Amino acid sequence: MAQLDTRSKLAILADAAKYDASCASSGTAKRNSVGGKGVGSTEGSGICHSYAPDGRCISLLKILLTNSCIFDCHYCINRKSSNVRRARFTVDEVVRLTLSFYKRNYIEGLFLSSGIIGSSDYTMEAMVRVAKTLRLDHDFRGYIHLKTIPDAAPELLDQAAMYADRLSINVELPTVEGLGKLAPDKDAGRIRLAMGGLKTGIAENKEARRKFRSAPKFAPAGQSTQMIVGADAADDSAVVASASSLYGKFGLRRVYYSAFSPIPDASAVLPLVQPPLMREHRLYQADWLMRFYGFNVGEVQDATDAGMLPLDIDPKTAWALKHRASFPVDVNKAPREMLLRVPGLGVKSVNAILRARRQRRLELADIGRLTRGIEKLRPFLIAADWRPVALAERADLRPRLVKAERSQLELFG
Amino acid sequence: MGAGVRQHDESLEEPLPTVTLAHRDDFDGWRIAARSLVANGTPPSAVTWTVAGEGGDLLGGDAAPVAGNPSFTVPKAFIDMARRVVCNVEPERFALLHAALAQLRTRPKLLDDQADPLVQRLYRLDKGVRRDVHKMRAFVRFREVEDEAGERFAAWFEPEHHIVRLNSGFFVRRFAQMRWSILTPLLCVHWDTAELSFTSGALRGDAPEGDPIEAVWKTYYSHIFNPARLKVNAMTKEMPKKYWKNLPEAALIPDLIAGAGERVQAMIDTVPRDVSEGRHPRERGDPESPGLDLTGAIPATESATLGPRLRGDDEIDALRTEAAACTRCPLYGPATQTVFGEGPPTARLMFVGEQPGDQEDLAGKPFIGPAGQVFDRALAAAGIDRTRAYVTNAVKHFKFEARGKRRIHSKPGTGEIEACKWWIDQERAAIKPAVTVALGATAARSLTGKTVTISRERGRAITLADGSELWITVHPSFLLRIEDRAAADLEYDRFVADLTAIRERVAALG
Numbered sequence: 001m002a003q004l005d006t007r008s009k010l011a012i013l014a015d016a017a018k019y020d021a022s023c024a025s026s027g028t029a030k031r032n033s034v035g036g037k038g039v040g041s042t043e044g045s046g047i048c049h050s051y052a053p054d055g056r057c058i059s060l061l062k063i064l065l066t067n068s069c070i071f072d073c074h075y076c077i078n079r080k081s082s083n084v085r086r087a088r089f090t091v092d093e094v095v096r097l098t099l100s101f102y103k104r105n106y107i108e109g110l111f112l113s114s115g116i117i118g119s120s121d122y123t124m125e126a127m128v129r130v131a132k133t134l135r136l137d138h139d140f141r142g143y144i145h146l147k148t149i150p151d152a153a154p155e156l157l158d159q160a161a162m163y164a165d166r167l168s169i170n171v172e173l174p175t176v177e178g179l180g181k182l183a184p185d186k187d188a189g190r191i192r193l194a195m196g197g198l199k200t201g202i203a204e205n206k207e208a209r210r211k212f213r214s215a216p217k218f219a220p221a222g223q224s225t226q227m228i229v230g231a232d233a234a235d236d237s238a239v240v241a242s243a244s245s246l247y248g249k250f251g252l253r254r255v256y257y258s259a260f261s262p263i264p265d266a267s268a269v270l271p272l273v274q275p276p277l278m279r280e281h282r283l284y285q286a287d288w289l290m291r292f293y294g295f296n297v298g299e300v301q302d303a304t305d306a307g308m309l310p311l312d313i314d315p316k317t318a319w320a321l322k323h324r325a326s327f328p329v330d331v332n333k334a335p336r337e338m339l340l341r342v343p344g345l346g347v348k349s350v351n352a353i354l355r356a357r358r359q360r361r362l363e364l365a366d367i368g369r370l371t372r373g374i375e376k377l378r379p380f381l382i383a384a385d386w387r388p389v390a391l392a393e394r395a396d397l398r399p400r401l402v403k404a405e406r407s408q409l410e411l412f413g
Numbered sequence: 414m415g416a417g418v419r420q421h422d423e424s425l426e427e428p429l430p431t432v433t434l435a436h437r438d439d440f441d442g443w444r445i446a447a448r449s450l451v452a453n454g455t456p457p458s459a460v461t462w463t464v465a466g467e468g469g470d471l472l473g474g475d476a477a478p479v480a481g482n483p484s485f486t487v488p489k490a491f492i493d494m495a496r497r498v499v500c501n502v503e504p505e506r507f508a509l510l511h512a513a514l515a516q517l518r519t520r521p522k523l524l525d526d527q528a529d530p531l532v533q534r535l536y537r538l539d540k541g542v543r544r545d546v547h548k549m550r551a552f553v554r555f556r557e558v559e560d561e562a563g564e565r566f567a568a569w570f571e572p573e574h575h576i577v578r579l580n581s582g583f584f585v586r587r588f589a590q591m592r593w594s595i596l597t598p599l600l601c602v603h604w605d606t607a608e609l610s611f612t613s614g615a616l617r618g619d620a621p622e623g624d625p626i627e628a629v630w631k632t633y634y635s636h637i638f639n640p641a642r643l644k645v646n647a648m649t650k651e652m653p654k655k656y657w658k659n660l661p662e663a664a665l666i667p668d669l670i671a672g673a674g675e676r677v678q679a680m681i682d683t684v685p686r687d688v689s690e691g692r693h694p695r696e697r698g699d700p701e702s703p704g705l706d707l708t709g710a711i712p713a714t715e716s717a718t719l720g721p722r723l724r725g726d727d728e729i730d731a732l733r734t735e736a737a738a739c740t741r742c743p744l745y746g747p748a749t750q751t752v753f754g755e756g757p758p759t760a761r762l763m764f765v766g767e768q769p770g771d772q773e774d775l776a777g778k779p780f781i782g783p784a785g786q787v788f789d790r791a792l793a794a795a796g797i798d799r800t801r802a803y804v805t806n807a808v809k810h811f812k813f814e815a816r817g818k819r820r821i822h823s824k825p826g827t828g829e830i831e832a833c834k835w836w837i838d839q840e841r842a843a844i845k846p847a848v849t850v851a852l853g854a855t856a857a858r859s860l861t862g863k864t865v866t867i868s869r870e871r872g873r874a875i876t877l878a879d880g881s882e883l884w885i886t887v888h889p890s891f892l893l894r895i896e897d898r899a900a901a902d903l904e905y906d907r908f909v910a911d912l913t914a915i916r917e918r919v920a921a922l923g
Contacts (some may be wrong), residue, residue, distance in 0.1 A: 007632050012634035032586035041587040049551050050662055052638035053670045057646025100626050102632075103566065103591060104555045177738060181731070234830065235741040261641035269731045277642055306742040306828030355525040359869060366528035391579060 005330055012087040016067035016078050017113055019263070020170075021226055021256040023048075025108035025143040028165035028221035033141050038143030039102055040109070040163070047108055050158035060111040060145060063088055065127055069115030073172070073183035074267040075104065075231045075260065078115045083265045088117075094130045102142055109165075112133070112232045116149060124152035124160070131163035143221075150187075150194040157194070158218075161201055166221035166253070169194050170350040171410030174242040177345050178348050180230035182269065195250040198223050202251070222253035229283060230275025231260040235307035244297040247290070257283040282309040289315060292347055293340045300317065312402045320380060321398055330382040332361050342400070376401060431461040437599070438500045438575040441462070444492075447511045454484070455859055462507035471873040487517050488522055491654065497542040498535055500575045509535060545574045550583055552656050553595060558626035566593040569620035569659060577602050579753050581609055596620050597711065627661040629746075640673035686868070722761050728843040729758050733837070736809060741833035744810035744825075749774045754805025754840050761844035762802040762919050765789075767855040771820050774811035779804050784890040788852075791889065793906065796910035807859035808833045831857045847881055847922045848874075850915055853888025871911055882918070886911040 002274040004012075022231060026046035033039050048057035066088035077084055080194050080322040089097075098110045112130055116123050120194045127146055146164040148157055161167055169191055173179045176188040198219065205218030225246060229239060243255040259280035260270070286309060289295040293316070303319040310318050320327060320343045331353055339350045349371040354363060356370065364386040368374045374381075379397055420836055430450065443462075450460060492790040497511050503509075513531055516523050524534055555566035566588075577600040584595065594603045596615040603610045648666075657663035680886055733753045739745060752769035755778060764780075772782035780788050794798050808829055813820040825833075841849065850856040857865045859873070860883055867887055873880040887908055895901040 005627050011632050011636045014633050016640045018637050024748070033589040034586055035589070037590060038516065039588055039591060041583075043583070043586070047547070047551050050660065051648040051652040052634065053648050053673065054639045054642045054668055055644030056639070057651070058634065058637060058640075061633065084842070101630060104624065104626060104630070105553050105568070106630050181735060233735050233741060233835065238740070249740050259642070260546055261639060268728045274641060277644070306826075306832045308741070308828075308832055315834065345591070352527045356528050359522060364527060367534050369528045369530075377909045 005201035006089075007092050009087040009089055009093070010063065010097065010196070013067055013089060016064045016084070017062045017111075017116075019077065019258065019261070020062065020111070020113060020147070021056075021146070021258045022143075022168065022224055022254065023057050023062060023111065024166075024221075024224070024254065025059045026221070027057050027253060028143060029217055031141050033139075036139045036141060038141065039099070040139075040140035042108075042141070042143055042164060043208050044191075046143075049108065050108055058098050059108045060143065061098055061107045061109070063094070063113075064109040065094065065123070065130070067115050071116055071183070071185040073186060074269045075172070075228055075263070076184050077263040077309060079266070079267070081267070081273075089132060091126060091129050095133050097136060098134060098142075099140065102140070104375055105141075108141075109145070111145040111147070113147035114149075120149045120151035121156060124149045124156045128156055128159045128163065131160065135163045145221075148194065148198075150190045151204055153196060157197065161198070161205075161219040162216055166224060167197075167198055167219050168224045168226070170226045171242070171246065172226070172228060173232055174229070174234040174239045175232065177246050178234055182231060193250075194248075195223065195246075197223070197314060199250045222403075223250065224252055224254040224256065226256040226258055228260050229257050231270060235304075236279070236283060236286070236309045237301045237304050237307040239283055240290070242302045243287060244290055246313055255287060257287070260283045276311060278311045279309070282311065282315060286315045289319075294337050295319070313398065314343070316341070317401055321401075328382045328388050329369060329379045332357050332382075332384060342377060343378045344373070344380075345371060365380065429459055429461065430455060431463060432507070434461050434466055437464050438578055440496050440499045442508050443499055444495070444508065447507075447514050450511060451515050451518065453566065456507060457512040460470055460508065460511060462511075467750075484877075485518055485678070487514065488521065488524065491517060494524070494535065494539050497579065498547075498578050500542050501538040502574050502603060504540055506538060509538070529638050530741060542574050542579075545572055545585075546576050547581050548656065549576060549580050551585075552652075554661060555593060555661065556621040557626070560623045561841050562592070564592075564884075567621050568590055568593070568595050569597055569617050570597050571659065574596055575599065578611065585609060592726075601737075615922060624908070631662050631665055635665050635669060638669055640676040643673045645668065645670060668852060699750070729754075729840070732843065736836055739809070742810075743831045744808070744812050744829055747813070747815075748810040751809050751811060752777055752779055752806065752811070753836075754803055755779055755802060756803030756805075756844075758844060759849045760796070760801060760803035760844055761922075762915070763793045763802045763841065763844055763849045764802055764850045765856040765860060766804070766806045767848060768806050768808035768822075768825050768889075769811045770813065770822055770890075771813070781804055781890075783893060784888070785904075787889040787892055791909050791912055794909045795916055795918050797912060803840070804847065805837070805840055807837060807856045809836055814854065827858070830855060831854075834859050841879070845881070847920050848915060849877070849883050851883060852886045853891065856888075857885045872914065882922075884911070884915050884918070 024046055026044065027043070030043055032043075035142075046059055047221040048059050050058040052058060064078070066086070067084065068086045068088065069076075069078045069080055072079045072081050075083075092175065094293040095113065096108075097370035101107045110130070112127055114127055123131050131144050131146060134144065143169065144164045145165075146160050148160055148167050148169050157167070171179070171188075171191055172183055172186065179186055179188050182251045200410070201218055203311070205215065208215040227239065230290050234242075239257070246252050246255055257280050259275050259277050261274050267390060279368065288298045289300055290297065299304065299319060300315060301307075302322060309315050312322070313321075320341065326338075326341065329342055332337065336350060336354060339345055339353060340347070353362065353367070355408050356366065359382040362403070364374060364378075364383045366379075367381065367383055371377065378386070432446045432450075434446075434516045448570050450457075491513070495514075498506055498510055509531065513523065513535060514673075516531070523529065524532060527536055549570060549572055553568045553570050555568045558565050558567055559874050577595065577597055581595075581602045581604075584593065584602075588604070590606060592605050594601060596619055598616075599614040601612045603612065619821065652660075652663075657666070660844060736753050739751055745751070753771050755764075766780060766784075769779060770782045770784065773779055773785070779785070788798060808825040811820070812823050812825050812829065814823050815821075849860060852868060857867065857870070860877070867883060867885055870885040871887070874884060877883050887904070889908070892905050892908060895904055
């Protein structure tokens, strides 16, 4: 094969990396380059340096070290039976690309993944070397996310955690059966074992740092995972159940949902039809309900119709419509947990209501100023000057709410 | 700080004070002046705020510093917010902050009431500044310039608000070991690895023209983009067009959007090529092809040369295996098994019924019970060979009510139809029929996504999203339920007529 220059390799290895949804650069330890020898800072919230026309944020240089792979996962563009062009970066090339992009303020850091070449350990070792070179040779203090290989030796995973902010292992599919069919070389058990190992490592490190402030950091931005939605038959109930158990078992920071999208040279086993991106969006909303709104997995499943979240209204509205007896909620009296259940009230709005109502009784116009609009809220709220008598009883509430939702939907069209 | 209060017009009984601040984001100047104004009880509406060098600067520099020792405390949150609000381009910012400061003396929790119109106004101004600060951190693009001391970086940026000073610390912390400048129309900031300095505004032409790395960055941008999920509005919401002119990668956006549809189609088209090559002998001008070939099946001799199996078969088999474990809706519980579609993967005609019945549920095959027998008879009368068509159901599990030992068919609900639509979509994508026939209202609902009146829709083609045709007719079980013999015969004839028209249409589509 002819030698490819770095830019041609970048084209191939960025193409190969785009099916990973995560580009987060947030939630790691704060640090900066003052007093150091290189560049880089992390200050809590991530920064999206650009957006592609697919609406996704570009925060990190997201590439594969190589797209050659000995595995044959059906959904993956890089599987060994695929006809895509192959390329492989050297460690030095990745380091130079990362630094030259970072110095021009294009990126927050690096998200490095890889196809598996040689062995799991061999591949993981090369990835760790990239992170180590950036940190030790160049004193790089930006963000590093490494996608780890479940079968790699635990010592290598420990090293990865020393240099990276975040580690991730993809569960790939919501169910073990789906994984068995679509990723025959991957082992759900190994993936879960590796996640468990990381969780333990992160917890032990936290403990160590409580006692010795000088203890080295271990994946300070935690671990995350991704599952592909719509490539197998798992319904939304199964997806949220799987996500909930991952959050619970492994203390994940995030579960990413990636609507299966057609890939070049796809395997015949895959559906040719792309699931609606709206489904992915509804799953993220459901995920938020579980993480920030106090919904348990059963309650989210309760919002589904026969296992699928409705596409025309958000899951919180769907839940509220099935529990009309719990509404309307009095904004001047209701506890936080109940306010969080009101469709259209976000966490920020709820906090603002709680603060403001300590000062005075709130009227509907006040709520309008504290939220993004009262149209959707009206049927569910009682304010000092408002009681939704007729509206709350209406049988055609759902179509009215669908209409209110549509104004937001243009984003996801 | 050059803040000073001056008695504006000595001739008035109530003197109107004017405060002149040193520069547009002079927070310290505002703070000192506002504190004494509040301490003196000057009503905020009486004060005029100006910035030196702006608005004609009538007052010159002889304003005396304010006397007095105002001692009252305000919440830190207010100071933090005021520091940002001062950077907003809103001309009333100083007066609004002054008004809030005055109220804070009597209402220390004022900021908690975000529904208060003044507080809300300040929060909005604050939000505008925060957003601008964030976007500057995101969208500044440095270009490398060489000078005698080595590498140096410079950027041109156009902020909306007066945030350059406020935001400079971020760039220092991030690029402490780099020498850099950020040029903007009103204020420029420079860092030499030890000290920050500010100079007055610059022009775009003062910034470097380009950087060879930008071509590499553009390569990355165009390849990390996934054309299969175009969401232009989501992009422009976070990266509004006003920023595009200073982002090298933004020049690629129009072409990426324009080419997206084509790239996705290319991915889909290349997938089952081996299937479609085997599927349409007519398209290859195969003279052996019979006049009406519903399946397009390749002659046995030719199929042997193509390998043992077609990929379409694999695909349907894989789907069938997966569907066997389907739990997308609760119907899988009481039913015996999933009844998946049946027929050659190369079929050009696909029939979709409602759901399996009692016999189908036990046998695992579609359309074999009483309705299946009517269906077979009508197909034969219309000249359609069932073995060359693909036959399936909108819902793949038997839904019934148990009455004693009998299982009485019950109609599937919208949720069940929706849940099962996934499988129909997969089957249709694998088979790619030229014509799909919906037998009855449930199938029509599944394929069109809405409730249809069969009498109004039957006998003509409806174009589906993928460009293929949908025909709607009655379900054979409807014929079984008509008690009047003559009426039943009439309806049977109409059903056969529909099927005949469909057969002719498939032949015409070639």
